[in-house]
Every structure is written in C-alpha cells, then in structure tokens.
Amino acid sequence: MGIERIAVVGGGTMGNGIAHVAAQHGKSVRLVDVSSEVLERAVATIAKNLDRQVRKEVLDEAARDATLERIETVNDLEAGAVGVDLVVEAVPEKAELKYSIFETLDRVADEHAILASNTSSISITEIAARTRRPERVIGMHFMNPGQLMKLVEVIRGLATSDDTTAATVALSEQLGKTPVEVNDFPGFVSNRVLMPMINEAVFALMEGVAEPEAIDTVMKLGMNHPMGPLALADLIGLDTCLNILEVLHRELGDDRYRPCPLLRKYVAAGWLGRKAGHGFYVYD
Template identity: 50%
Template sequence: MNVQTVGLVGAGQMGRGIAQVCAVAGSNVILNDIDDEAIRRGLLGVEAGLARMVSKGTIAENEVGSIRARISGSIEVRQLAACELVIEAATERLQIKQDILKALDGIVRSDAIIATNTSSVSVTKLGAVLADPSRFVGLHFFNPVPVMELVEVIRGLQTSDATFDTVVGFAKRVGKTPIDVKNSPGFAVNRILVPMINEAIFALHEGLASAEQIDAGMKLGANHPIGPLALADLIGLDTALAIMDVLCSEFNDPKYRPAPLLREMVDAGYLGRKSGRGFYVYPDARA
C-alpha cells in the first residue's frame, strides 16, 4: 500500500512530532484530538518544530509553507476515514487506547492500517478489540520524534506480513530506522531504558547524589548524551510511571516497582518539560 494520508489520534508531544516528520516526508496528515485547543497547541508545536529545522539548516525556509499546508486538524474522528494509515498516539492507558481503537474500527476504510505508538502496552491485547486485528501493528516512535532516528515495529500475534512490511517501508520513507521487536512489555528500548531511569530516581530519593550530580555521572561516566533524570523530564514523568506500572504488572516482578518519588511527583503534577517542572524547572515550557 502507498501511504499518502496519515491520521494521528492525539496532538500531544508524540502525535505532533509524528505529524511533523510525515509532512516533511511528503505525506498529508490529519491531526485529531478531543478539542480545538488541543489541536491548536499541536499545530503550534509543529510550527515551532519546523522553525527549529530551518534554524539548523535541515529544511529551507521557503519549504515551511508547503509542509505546514500538508497538515490539517480536526476534532471529528470520522475525518480520518480517508487515511491509508492511522496512528493512535494517546496517553499510555490501556482503556483509553482500546476505546480509541474501537472508534477507529468503525470509521477507517477496510484496507487501512491502524497502528499504535504505545511505548509499553501489548500490541496483541490492543489489536484484539478490532474486527480485523491483522491490520494492526505497533509503530513506536521516540521523543523528540523529529530528532530520534529509531522506530520500533512491533508485530502482534495477529499482525499480517503485509501490514508489517507496509509500516516498515513507511518508517523508512519518513526517514527513520525501523527495528523488528517482539511484542513484550516495554518492547526492547523501554524494557532497558525506563528501569534505568527508575533506578536513578531511587538513587535521588535515597540522597545518593543530587539530580545534577546523577545526570553528570551518567553523562561523563557512561557516555550518555543526556542524564537519566533530565531524560525522564523529556519523556514525561507520567509516561515513565505508566511504563513502570505496565512492566511491574505484566512481569509480576518487584524489580520493576516504580520509585515512590516518581509516583509522588506525578501526583503533584510535576511531569517534566511539558508541565514546566520535573526534576528540573522549565520556566518557558508550554504544554
């Protein structure tokens, strides 16, 4: 299938990032969310992302208008009926994702592919709510989407070869490097990465070192480009907590227990960059 129009359900950090890379690659994009304000913020985020690309010389300034024109927004999910590929990029909550997928199942064309950008939830479990789960697949982009090269492609038990092959080709066309990952809690990257972040939060909570010192230690001692606590702020502490909860529940192993400080910060609304405060303070943050 030649994917010409992509639908995104969710105009947050991930949805608008995916919309941006798809539009830059030449696809038309319909960005969907629950209200006009969410879509407005999403489109502003895309415009800011394009401006950063211009400043870095990645795209020319005279390209911005045509790229932006390829992205439209709608609160009506039925507007996604024309898409060859629809990607769910909502919050990391099973019931929310299942409700979205059920709604999409009755709207999108019968040969369209439905994908999820989930970072931890079972693709097999999500696909089971669809009438035809063979057209469902995991397509996990990483934040910030315009910068990060990787996409994990996760085949559920029901995913067809044609569906898998199409999204692998699509990922390459939008400039990403896809890897084939088994359907398992957290998949490959987050199975390794988020427990490491969680352990850094335990170390902070225990007073082992300050946030700045922990991050400096991992940057200078392990050659990480960004410290684990700063990375948690970038990912979103609510997302990190949701991933740890999935790992702990699905593996039934206490080694995946979320750090109490992580849960407390999420309860306080300290979600990282998107809320303006996490392990660090971001005075210019805009949700």
C-alpha cells in the same frame, strides 16, 4: 500498498512530532485531538520546530510552508479517521483508553487502513484483539522528539500480517527513520531496558545518594549518555514513565519494575516534567 494519507490521533508530546515528520516527507496528515487548545499548540510547536530546521538550513522556507499546508487538524475522532491509509494513535499510555479508541477506529476507518499504536509498553496483541482487523494492527513506536529521532520500533502483534509489517517498515524508511522489528512483549526492547534505569535514578535521588544534576552528570560523563536519566524522564513525561513502569510491573510480575514512590509523588503533584514546566528540574 503505499501509505500517503495519515491520521495521527493525539496531538501531545509525540503526536505533534509524528505529524511533523510525516508532513515533512510529503504525506497528507490529519492531526486529531479531543482538545482544540492542544491542536493549536501542536501546530504552533510544529511551526517553531520547522523554523529551527530552516535556521539550521536543513529545510528551505518553501518546504516549511508546504509541510504546514499538508497538516489539517480535527477534534472529532470519527471524522478524523475516515479516508486515510494509516492511523497512528498517540493518546496517553492508558490501556482502556487505547482499547476504546481502537474499537472506534476499527468501526470508522477505511477497510484497507492500517491501525498503528505509538504505545510504549501496552500489548499490541491485546489492542489488536479489540478490532476486527488484527492483521492490520501494529506498533509504530517513535522516539521523542518524533521529528528528529531516527529509530522506529516496529512491533508485531501475534496476528499482525507480513503485508502490514512490510508497509509499516517501508513507510518508516520513507520518513527517514530506521525501523527495527521486535516482538510484542511488555515494554518491547526500548522501555524494557530504559525504564528500569530511569526508575533506579529516581530511587537514588529519593535515598539521598546524590542531587539530580549529580546523578545526570555521572551518567552523561561516565557512561557517555547524551542526556542523564532524570532529564530524559522530564522530556518523556513523568506520568508516561509511571504508566510504563506500571505495565512492566504488572505484566512481567517482577518487583524489580516497582515504580519508585518518589516518581508517584511527583506525578501526584502534577510535576510531570518539561510539559508541566516542573519535574526533576524547573523549566521556563
């Protein structure tokens, strides 16, 4: 089955990047969010990022304009999910919120539609169990920023069918991505490995081992990472990092995933990273 019409639910950090890359590769995209303000900001962000691609001569102006024309915004989930081949959900990393959205999507989306989640850590099997089409539910985990990063972690739930997996892999390739299939386990591969490193960097900061710049410089120059873990946490969103660590801690039942108290404190303060203008660093 070819996937041509896509709804992206959630127009925040990830949703706008996913909408961008899908529209850029010729898909018709409906971007859905509860907030009209978020939708306006998402389209402005996509336009700004497309302009950057034009300046870098990755895209021409006609392709930029055609990409924007392929994106429609809707602030009603029920209307937004009708008449598409695939829904990619990218709402905050809260299990109950995702369950309720998938229950709605299952009720309103076309029968053939695949329902994918961009979740970083929540069980695809459990999300799928809330629907009457668990064979057509899958994880499609884009990396941040979604329009640029090459990887899509494709997560098969226990009931996900081979057809659904094949269609998701094929779509990822059409979007210029490299899909990697993994099984459904908390945090999958990406966040199972990444989050303990970020958490340890926050512990190092809390314990006064070094300042944020020093921690990040050690990891960049010493380990050849393109970004330090604290700058990366600011990019991901500290609330998202905390939510993922809580899933790892709870589901794997091991204290090595215990979220650092300093991370909790920053989230409580609203210091959520780049999107809030303040995290481990301050942004304009």
